[in-house]
Amino acid sequence: MIAGIAFWALAALAVAGGVAVFVVDSMARATFALLVSFLAVGLTFLLIDLQYLGVLVILMMIMEMCVMAVFMIMFMMNPGGLMPMTMVHNPRGAALIAAVVFVSLAAGALAVPPPPRRGAPPADPARALGLSIMGDKMLVMMIIGVAILATMIASVVLAVHGGRYAAGRSRSR
């Protein structure tokens, strides 16, 4: 009962946040409306006891939207944000495409009968998730993960200019 109410409230919030992205006239508001939508989705995961995935969605989406706000505003024609802007180009076509996609997805979700449940929820979903993603490739995944991190840091270190106070330091140019 409570879970049902929470689900519908979160679902409505997620859709409302998504709609708000295209209604508001400021990039900052659009970015954080999208964040509200994602947070509602993350909280929905908690309702089905996928705590790790749910909290991870919340964590990653907050970081991602903060970084995205910086880039979205940076690439705006009017980065000051004082002039009203819109996220929609070709509004009529966009509305049509959005409506068609939404209706077909919703129709699919409602018309196709859900498959019967197989198996039972594991005792520790986070552990089961890790094993099903990585399985016996755990060691390889760990090494690749560190290699990707090292590559990202190395590329940033090589690309960044030392700045005006960096004179005399090795990587200043």
Next chain:
Amino acid sequence: MPLRKGAAALGVILAFPVVLGGLALAAAVLDSRTRGTGWAGPLREAARLLGQRRRRTVAADGLLVTAGVCALLTAATLAGTAVLPLGERPLADLAVGVVWFNAMEVAVWAALWLTGWGANSFYPLVGGYRFLAQGLAYELPHMFALITVAVGAGSLRVPEVVAAQRGLWFAVAMPVAFAVYLLSALAMAFWGPLGGPLGVDVAGGVRAELSGPDLLIFQAGRYALLAVAAAAAVPFFLGGGAGPGLPAWAWTLVKALAVLALLVWAGRRTAGLRMDRFTEASWLVLIPAMLLQLLVTATVAVAAR
């Protein structure tokens, strides 16, 4: 028996705001003492802000400022639910309590940026952007410190992390992670050397245009965040409520206050860090150091199994 359980649960729920508020007030009082405004400084300041009239800037985005100011206090409170242990277990005893703490503390990024952006004023904007840069610098080593704790305990549940330290506190077993955690506690609460987002060089940064009750809530959120960051070190690294003589909750409070006092004192005694230098040191020194610490901890954990 169910009655006793219910009473205990009610006690935990009632004790949580008292402990969180008390620790936040302790942070404010300690800060006031180090600045020479006396024991009653925070109360005087709160009374002044409650009576102060709101100042508004031109074309401000009031919704985003309010969202940001409230999000700061909310994030600190929600982070506290997972790590402030009152007796045996925290208020929200999640199976992924460590990740929850991390997620709520990252919400501060959004809170500060929103507050800085919404004022439509130069210095708050600079402060908001500074905190995002600071976040990118401190978050990776900080996450590795939390991962090391989880690996050492073999669990993401906070009471199990505490239970895993019965033999040896994680502050001793993984000293690099502890040091990185203390540094990132300063960074996440934008305190002391990492207080650039509120720096005097940008006229107070994020909070420059805040006034009245808005500023009061912002300051309360900041002190609560510092208090939670300090209190989280107790279950993660200092053995939770373990100690001779006193009951568990008393030891937890004593240790939390000690870490809090250390952070406040260290914040006053150190010079501000420039963010580009801190990022460089953080990525080139702290991340490799944390990876080595993680390797050692994982090896010990596998060997002990």
